[in-house]
């Protein structure tokens with residue numbers, strides 16, 4: 001089927017794993033932090049903050065990710081005058097985008113924590129910040145871990161669209177090899193297998209963490 | 218001293234407390250009784266501002282809680298509260314449940330907080346459970362940890378909202394015993410309870426709430442033997 005013809009290009013494609021992982025982990029961390037902040041906005045009683053967070057979520061969930069990416073990559077240099085790299089544009093787009101999704105997950109997780117926990121903390125004189133950080137968020141995290149893991153898996157798969165702005169990730173490398181050899185099936189299947197393996201590892205990792213957290217119950 | 222002055226509370230259009238005035242002096246043990254839905258919990262929760270009164274004032278040691286300038290966190294730190302459903306922090310051990318607030322709120326060192334916490338766990342008979350998570354404790358044990366957690370802040374007042382209502386009958390006594398010894402040590406306490414025997418034995422005064430109004434206030438002997446109002450009589454006939 002032609003796999004032997006791309007044999008010497010496989011290391012080149014494999015190197016894309018590193019690029020993809022770098023990209024996904026940086027975006028995941030920023031998206032997660034941004035998601036927590038947005039979630040706190042959403043449950044706050046400050047109308048401006050809830051309004052902002054809701055509008056933000058509406059926009060970033062409503063516009064296709066590939067379009068957000070294009071806007072950030074191609075429009076930023078013209079509007080802001082900053083010559084953004086493809087990698088930076090990708091991280092920015094994915095963090096902003098997944099922040100919107102993650103904020104919804106976290107918001108639901110926070111609201112699912114028994115109201116009595118808040119009252120117990122308040123009755124002890126614990127103020128809002130430490131209460132959120134030490135009492136509410138740790139419990140919310142435990143509930144939402146599966147959903148969060150899902151979001152990171154989605155992120156890993158969706159990250160392939162950064163290939164459209166030229167980031168040399170797994171997808172882009174497979175396409176380059178394909179174009180170079182005029183041979184599509186083998187490199188694309190190779191990329192597909194790599195993504196499947198990554199997703200499987202992430203899923204197993206998620207289950208392991210979940211099991212660990214459940215032990216303290 | 219806790220002073221409730223002409224307190225009213227509404228949830229939307231539902232008025233659940235009507236012009237309540239009462240005082241709880243240092244060292245007093247006050248039992249708050251009344252039918253379900255009469256507003257007992259709401260009254261108690263207004264005392265540490267878990268509910269915000271719609272009208273009227275609550276004074277703690279001369280500080281007006283309803284004044285926006287009052288630092289409510291400071292006031293709360295000296296009022297312990299015990300809930301019907303415990304509300305222990307499930308991701309913390311018994312000991313950590315006790316040490317958390319003193320370290321966070323009062324800035325105690327870990328060493329100080331732990332030694333206070335161990336003493337308190339011993340006092341409630343749970344010194345060997347310090348490393349257990351709440352879900353490994355029985356209901357009675359959970360409530361004793363919850364009492365100890367409130368005491369760890371060295372409060373001057375303790376509020377109890379039906380502390381034994383969620384317990385299996387055989388565990389009620391161990392919790393009431395802890396409360397009795399606390400009352401004996403001179404703690405100022407307000408206790409919402411359905412345990413009339415306990416109220417009679419431990420309280421200095423019984424406050425009877427009905428329909429959101431404070432209908433009767435009397436020493437337990439007087440309240441249980443010769444209630445003045447028909448509403449109190451009807452209530453006592455049902456529960457005794």
Ligand SMILES: Nc1ncnc2c1ncn2[C@@H]1O[C@H](COP(=O)(O)OP(=O)(O)OP(=O)(O)O)[C@@H](O)[C@H]1O
Pocket residue numbers: 228231233251252253254255256257258259260
């Ligand atoms: N957060 C709330 N929102 C709306 N209504 C409420 C709220 N909390 C209490 N109420 C209502 O206020 C009234 C008094 O409730 P409260 O819980 O104070 O009664 P209670 O005397 O403690 O009853 P119980 O013995 O069943 O605990 C009830 O009619 C209740 O439905």
Ligand SMILES: [Mg+2]
Pocket residue numbers: 257258259378379
């Ligand atoms: Mg109640």
